[in-house]
Amino acid sequence: MGGAGAGNTIEYNGGRGVQVLSGIQHVLSANRIYKNDGIGIDLGTDGVTPNEALGDADAGPNGLTNFPTMASAILSAGHPLVLAIQGNLKSAASRNFTLEFFWNDVCDPSDNGEGHVYLGKTTVNTGILKTGVDFTVQFNPTGSTGHYVTATATSVEEGTSEFSACRLVTGSPIVGTPEGGPMAFSLHSPAPNPFRESTRLSYSLPRAGMVSLSVFDLGGRVVSRVVNAHKEAGSHSADWAAKGLARGGVSL
Ligand SMILES: [Ca+2]
Numbered sequence: 563m564g565g566a567g568a569g570n571t572i573e574y575n576g577g578r579g580v581q582v583l584s585g586i587q588h589v590l591s592a593n594r595i596y597k598n599d600g601i602g603i604d605l606g607t608d609g610v611t612p613n614e615a616l617g618d619a620d621a622g623p624n625g626l627t628n629f630p631t632m633a634s635a636i637l638s639a640g641h642p643l644v645l646a647i648q649g650n651l652k653s654a655a656s657r658n659f660t661l662e663f664f665w666n667d668v669c670d671p672s673d674n675g676e677g678h679v680y681l682g683k684t685t686v687n688t689g690i691l692k693t694g695v696d697f698t699v700q701f702n703p704t705g706s707t708g709h710y711v712t713a714t715a716t717s718v719e720e721g722t723s724e725f726s727a728c729r730l731v732t733g734s735p736i737v738g739t740p741e742g743g744p745m746a747f748s749l750h751s752p753a754p755n756p757f758r759e760s761t762r763l764s765y766s767l768p769r770a771g772m773v774s775l776s777v778f779d780l781g782g783r784v785v786s787r788v789v790n791a792h793k794e795a796g797s798h799s800a801d802w803a804a805k806g807l808a809r810g811g812v813s814l
Pocket residue numbers: 604605606607608609610611724
């Protein structure tokens with residue numbers, strides 16, 4: 563894949579999506595890499611190569627260049643959608659990097675991801691501190707939405723990193739205003755209610771989106787996050803067990 567162009571689709575491989583076995587400056591940009599059994603990009607043959615705690619002194623294929631870490635990926639419902647990502651890149655000092663971001667329906671069991679839908683990119687310079695550079699980016703994703711964001715880091719000096727760890731996309735409840743007015747999210751009465759052990763919460767969505775459904779106590783504290791995921795349009799239900807909450811039964 564040395565110097566491979568952008569925009570390839572690399573999918574359904576029995577193993578990793580792309581392996582970089584030797585050399586440096588292999589650039590993998592804006593490819594769709596997904597549904598491979600292994601991780602999306604492997605520098606070497608060892609699976610995920612962890613980042614060092616500080617700096618990036620290790621050597622190997624593509625310099626074993628570090629991948630970004632992401633502290634949050636927050637999707638705000640509305641039209642257009644806004645996806646805000648915060649994170650950090652630790653690497654060699656005073657080096658320019660292009661960070662590319664992707665979203666994915668699923669995460670690899672290694673916890674590091676692939677790159678299904680390319681979201682966009684930003685550029686950073688790592689500066690002189692070994693603690694790296696913080697970044698904040700925003701995208702307006704269109705089309706289908708994903709559950710996980712992943713990222714790569716690419717420098718002219720070393721090439722492209724492996725994919726980052728997956729960052730779960732969290733989102734506000736669906737209160738957006740798509741064309742035609744506010745979203746009609748309907749939550750139906752739980753059944754049974756009151757209940758002793760578990761109850762079923764049913765809701766319906768007029769269109770696909772992120773759903774965050776939590777149970778609060780009377781003091782406003784979150785008792786349980788029942789749902790926090792992307793859901794398709796239609797009717798859904800979630801079972802909630804009031805573990806160790808009340809001996810006399812619970813009323814919602
Ligand atoms: Ca590796």
